[in-house]
Amino acid sequence: MRSPIVIIGLGQLGAVFAHGFLRTGRPVMPVTRELSIRETAVEVPRPDLALVAVGEADLEAVLSELPDAWRDRIGLLQNEMLPPDWEKHDIVEPTVIAVWFEKKRTTGITEIFPSPVAGPRANLVSEALATLGLHTRHVDDITDDLILKNLYILVANIAGLETGGTVGALWTEHNGLVSALSEEILQIQSALAARQVDVAGMIEALGDTFLADPDHGTRGRSAPARLARALAHANRLGLGVPELRRIATDHTA
Template identity: 45%
Template sequence: MKKPIIVIGMGELGSVFARGFLKLGYPVQPVNRSQSMQDIADEIPDPAAVLIAVGEADIHQTLQECPAVWADNLILLQNELLKRDWENTHVTDPTVISVWFEKKKGMDSKVVLPSPVYGQHSKLVFNALSQLDLPCVQLDSQAELTYELVRKNLYILTTNIAGLVVGGNVESLMNQHKDIMNAVADEVLDIQDALTEQQNDRTKLMKGLIEAFEGDLEHKCMGRSAPARLKRALEHAETLNINVPYLHKIAQTHT
């Protein structure tokens, strides 16, 4: 009998991964909002893995409250995630996946790109997604993971924030509003450089952004969380003392 896998947050993404784990023969123990992680950790102190599938707004509190016996056994999948989000907690070396498929209620998963994963449970994640015909690629280094996380952040923030101005889909953003796309992306990358404490390869990242656009040209730019993403970006910029005049202009005129 395989050890169980804990899934914290059984929303759309958590349910996809749970199905993949079940197809591999792992028992799955869900943890919902009304349940205590510590109570379940007392019963299952040594699971095969612990997937945290809560939304990005809840990830920091969930990491803080994560039972110590699980802290070196985590899989994270949130958007807007970087190493700084876990390195000052008791969590050590989590497996991290940058999810490039979209799952909405009543819909099958829609793939934009293969989802890169890095960490001790990368093979487990790869195998689980393979059960569902969802492409995944295992990374070889922390540096590769940092690039992939920054690329996903660039995609999410640029499309959402530019979408507040132009609406539409990523094809129209790329082809008809390139000046707005570039202005937003440039300031987003200023913030990402500060958050990662390194100068990221902008040429490579912009190529990666266009590759993601081409993976789903009809993808809508502005999700319902766009104003919150802009607000978080401006908060980071203020904390890190980064000048982002274009993002401020968007906030003043389109939120």
């Protein structure tokens, strides 16, 4: 029998990946809140892939709990994530995907762009998603792709606290706000990743992503938490970010 795939967290995205892996003929072992990662590792000591599919807020706790035998076969898909987030847990070369599709509880899967994927098990991930009609592209260094995805999520959610509406309207009707927020968020991302960022190029790419799915809503349930995390990073890094602070003052309790 082929080695199983472990999926930690079986929310909407985790379920999509589980479906894809099952369709490739691979057994899937889900780890939910009711199951212990350590206990699962006894049953499945060397999975082909251990995909961490929990939300951003739970990522740190899960990475700190991973058994050593899994650390060379980890997969990651979270938003608001950059290489230092896994490097500090001695995860050297994970398989990472910047997900450009969405699955809501009451809808099908909406794909915006092919999702970039990097790492030693990128082919495994691409094979699974292809069974669902989803596209990927392989990259050697995924950092810029993660920064762009983070920019998309953070600008849409945080600007949406002020404007509401769709990302298409945000781009066409509130471009000044988008630019100001983008510059501040990219300051944070650049500092977190210890990497120079092409600000103009990133903002142009952001516009392309907004216009690829212009009817997508802006503000989500996670928007206040995303803003709070961005400000916590800015405070720790000593960054001014006046537009982020203004929105926090005006639109959060």
